[in-house]
Structures are given as structure tokens and as C-alpha cells.
Amino acid sequence: MTGSPAGPGRSGPHQVLLALYALFALAAGARSIVQLATRAHEAPLAYSLSLVAAATYALGWLAIRQASVGRAGFASVMLWVEVAGVVIVGTASVVERDWFPEPSVWSGYGIGYGFVPAILPIAALLWLRGQDPSRAPGLDLVSAFKIVAFAEAVSWSGLLVGMFFKHVVDAGEQGVEIFGPIHGTVFVGYVLVALLTWNRLGWSIPVALTALAAAIPPFCTVFFEMWAERTGRLDTADPRQELKHVLD
Amino acid sequence: MPGPLDQISIIAIGYAVIVALACVYSALRWRARPPWLDSLAWMLEVLVVIRALAGLAVLAGGSRPEEFSTHLGYLIASVCIVPIALGSVPDDRGPWSVGVIGVAAVAVLVISVRMMTTL
Numbered sequence: 001m002t003g004s005p006a007g008p009g010r011s012g013p014h015q016v017l018l019a020l021y022a023l024f025a026l027a028a029g030a031r032s033i034v035q036l037a038t039r040a041h042e043a044p045l046a047y048s049l050s051l052v053a054a055a056t057y058a059l060g061w062l063a064i065r066q067a068s069v070g071r072a073g074f075a076s077v078m079l080w081v082e083v084a085g086v087v088i089v090g091t092a093s094v095v096e097r098d099w100f101p102e103p104s105v106w107s108g109y110g111i112g113y114g115f116v117p118a119i120l121p122i123a124a125l126l127w128l129r130g131q132d133p134s135r136a137p138g139l140d141l142v143s144a145f146k147i148v149a150f151a152e153a154v155s156w157s158g159l160l161v162g163m164f165f166k167h168v169v170d171a172g173e174q175g176v177e178i179f180g181p182i183h184g185t186v187f188v189g190y191v192l193v194a195l196l197t198w199n200r201l202g203w204s205i206p207v208a209l210t211a212l213a214a215a216i217p218p219f220c221t222v223f224f225e226m227w228a229e230r231t232g233r234l235d236t237a238d239p240r241q242e243l244k245h246v247l248d
Numbered sequence: 249m250p251g252p253l254d255q256i257s258i259i260a261i262g263y264a265v266i267v268a269l270a271c272v273y274s275a276l277r278w279r280a281r282p283p284w285l286d287s288l289a290w291m292l293e294v295l296v297v298i299r300a301l302a303g304l305a306v307l308a309g310g311s312r313p314e315e316f317s318t319h320l321g322y323l324i325a326s327v328c329i330v331p332i333a334l335g336s337v338p339d340d341r342g343p344w345s346v347g348v349i350g351v352a353a354v355a356v357l358v359i360s361v362r363m364m365t366t367l
Contacts, residue, residue, distance in 0.1 A: 011342030019333060019351040026325070034317050199276055 013127050014068040020120055021061035024113075028105045029054035035102075043102035049089055053105040053117070056082050060124065067128055075128055082121040086110065090118070094177045108181040115185040119192070142234050145197045149214075149221040152190045155183040156218040190215050197234075207233060253302050257364050260295045264357035267292050271350030280341040281349075286334060289349050293330040296356060300327050303363070319366040326359045 032050035040047060060082055063075035090109035093100045103112055110117030126144060162175025191212060198208040207228070214224035228234050267288050274285055303323050313319045333352035337345035 011340050011344050013344055013347075015337060015340070015342075015344045016347035016351060019336070019348045023329075023351060023355050030321050030325070031318075034321060038317060199278065 010068065012068070014064055017064050017120075017124050017127060018061060018068075020116070021057050021064060021124075024105075024117070024120070025054055025057035025061060027113075028057060031105070043100065043104075046100045046102050046104035046107070049104040049106065053085065053089075056085055060121070064124060064127075067131060072128060072131060075124070079121045079125050079128065083125070086118050086121065090181065091178070094181065095174075109185050111181050111184060115181070115188045118185040119189050122189070141193070141197055141200055145193050145234070146225055146229075148186065148190045148193045149225040151186045152183075152215060152221040153219045155179060155186040159183045160218060187215055190221060201233070201235075203233060253299075253306055253367070254364060256295070256299045256302055257360055260292070260299050261357060261360045263292055263295055264353050264360060267353040268350055268357060271346050271353060274346045275343060275350065278343050281337075281343065281345050285346065285349060289330050289334060289352065292353065292356060293327070296326045296330070296360070299360070299363075300324075313367045315366045319363065322359050322363045322366065326356060326363065329355050329359070 028050055032047050032054055035043075035047040036051065056078075059078050060075075063078040066072075067075035086106050086109060089104060089106035093104065093107040100107055105113070106117055109115060158179035159176065162173075162177075162179045165171040165175045166173050194208070194211045194215070197203070198211065203211070211224055211228070214220040225234075267285075270285060270288055274282060300323050307313075307320075329352050333348050337348050
């Protein structure tokens with residue numbers, strides 16, 4: 001996946017990011033080139049956007065490699081470009097279905113790839129923030145868990161409103177079509193962050209399973225987060241130390 | 249048509265799941281990358297190579313899958329992923345390098361499934 005040693009061979013989360021970026025550059029690139037070469041007329045926009053996605057992943061790979069040796073400038077721009085691409089193409093694919101007779105890589109916020117395309121740039125941006133030594137300890141893992149627990153509840157309310165309009169008011173499926181993929185993305189993100197938090201904070205198995213189960217019924221992630229906060233299960237001795245432990 | 253090719257694919261898929269789960273286990277322990285994980289990954293590579301050779305034999309025998317270029321692309325990618333992943337973290341035994349192998353195992357898993365569906 002990563003063609004050559006990452007940075008100065010330093011161990012860290014960027015190795016996994018680089019592997020994923022290389023894989024997605026390869027997958028999206030091969031897919032779009034085959035599609036454009038063999039049946040470009042079927043969905044020219046979707047296939048071209050897949051090629052754009054592939055180029056973005058290749059540039060993202062370069063950006064993360066540079067950031068891993070201390071040159072974060074390119075990454076801080078490139079990763080936001082990628083976020084914008086996923087959001088714009090993802091939203092366009094659910095709002096203007098006619099533009100996408102065939103799916104593109106970022107269709108439905110990357111639903112065809114298990115929402116990894118939506119989570120990848122966010123994970124990379126979080127990593128990038130942790131790289132900056134001048135930053136005060138801000139977005140550590142616990143904060144990320146709180147944010148994603150709240151986002152999970154927000155996406156649930158969007159989905160419920162969409163379901164209300166679809167089934168009760170019978171006003172069409174658009175709400176569900178938009179919030180479905182968003183909720184899916186946040187769900188996968190919550191599960192990943194919950195697993196990491198479990199690992200770092202040493203939750204017991206019942207607490208960890210409750211955290212994961214809370215992702216399934218609506219709004220329960222927020223209740224879990226409030227309970228965990230109250231009972232001291234989100235306490236870290238020193239968040240900075242915790243993060244350093246993760247990075248080591 | 250469930251032939252020997254599909255059987256090898258199913259074994260490779262099942263084995264890739266085992267490698268991915270081993271990576272999850274190893275990552276949760278958060279120690280240095282254990283040597284047995286490399287061995288597991290190389291065994292997955294052997295399976296995938298056998299699968300690719302059998303697949304090439306079928307293609308050489310005149311069988312043309314509907315999505316030929318896609319299928320061939322998966323065939324080539326399937327054998328490249330594990331060596332590149334292991335080659336990118338040769339001397340690095342840090343726990344994060346387990347993630348790289350995990351990504352490779354999941355990629356091989358997805359590719360093996362797609363190879364069955366595009367045949």
C-alpha cells in the first residue's frame with residue numbers, strides 16, 4: 001500500500017492513514033479508468049468524479065507523508081479540499097439523482113465503501129491537529145467521543161424527521177435519502193471512536209458493550225455519554241499524556 | 249457456478265477474516281507487532297497467489313467473465329496488496345504497523361468477494 005517508508009520511518013497513526021489513502025487512490029483510480037475507458041457514455045459525470053476522487057487520494061497521501069515529517073502546510077489545505085469534495089458530491093448524489101445514473105466513489109458520502117471516504121479525511125484532520133506541538137491540548141480522544149456521540153444523536157433526529165415526512169405525511173423520501181447516508185457515516189465513526197476510547201481508557205467489557213449498543217437506538221449515545229461523564233468513565237489523568245501514549 | 253475456483257476464493261475470504269480479526273486482537277493488546285501476525289499475512293498471500301494462478305488458468309482456458317478488465321484488475325491487485333503492506337513496515341514493530349496489515353487484510357477480503365461477483 002504505502003510504496004515507500006512513511007516519513008523517517010516513524011511509527012504512528014499516519015501509517016494506517018497512508019495505507020488507506022494509497023488503497024483508495026488505487027481503488028478509485030483503477031475503477032474510474034476502467035469505467036471511463038469501457039463505458040464512459042453511461043455516467044460521464046459520476047465516472048469523472050471518481051477520477052477526481054482518485055487524484056484527491058493520491059494528493060492526500062502525499063500531503064500526509066509531508067505532514068509526518070513536519071511539513072503540515074499542504075495537508076492542512078488538501079484534507080479540507082477532500083472534505084469539501086465528499087460533502088459536495090455526496091449531497092449532489094442524493095439531491096440530484098439524475099446526475100448520477102451510476103454511483104461515483106463519493107456517492108452517498110461513500111456508502112459503497114462503508115462510509116470510509118467520509119471518515120478518512122476527518123480522521124486525518126484529527127491526526128494533523130495532534131501533530132501540532134504549539135496547540136494546547138484540545139481535541140483529544142475524549143472530546144472526539146463526546147462530539148461524535150452528539151453528532152450521532154443529531155443525525156438520528158434528521159433521520160426521524162425524514163421518516164416522519166415519508167411515512168406519516170407521505171411527502172416523499174428525500175429526507176430519508178439525505179439523512180440515511182449521513183447517519184450511516186456518523187454511526188461508523190461513533191463505533192470506531194468508541195472502540196478507540198474503550199482501548200485507551202480501559203473500560204470494562206460491560207461498559208464498552210453498552211457504549212456500542214447505545215449507537216443503535218435513537219439518542220442513546222448522548223445518554224451514554226452523560227452517564228459516562230457523571231460516573232467518571234471519561235476521565236483521563238492527563239489528556240495530553242493519553243494522546244502521547246496513543247502516538248507512541 | 250460453484251467450482252474449485254469459488255472454493256479457493258471462499259477459503260481465502262475466510263482466512264482474510266481471520267487475519268483481520270487477529271489484527272484487531274493485536275491492536276487491542278497494544279504491544280509490539282507479534283511475528284506470528286506476519287506469518288498469518290504471508291499465508292494469506294500464498295492463498296491469494298493460488299487463487300490468482302487458478303483464476304489465470306480459467307481465463308487462459310477461454311472463459312471470459314462479463315467484466316473482464318475489472319476482474320483482471322482485481323486479480324492483479326489481490327496478489328500485490330499484502331507484500332506492499334508488509335514491505336512498507338519492514339523494520340517497524342510498533343502497534344500502529346498492525347493497522348497497516350489490518351487494512352491490507354480487509355482490502356484482500358473485499359477484493360476476493362468482488363472477484364467472485366465479477367466472474
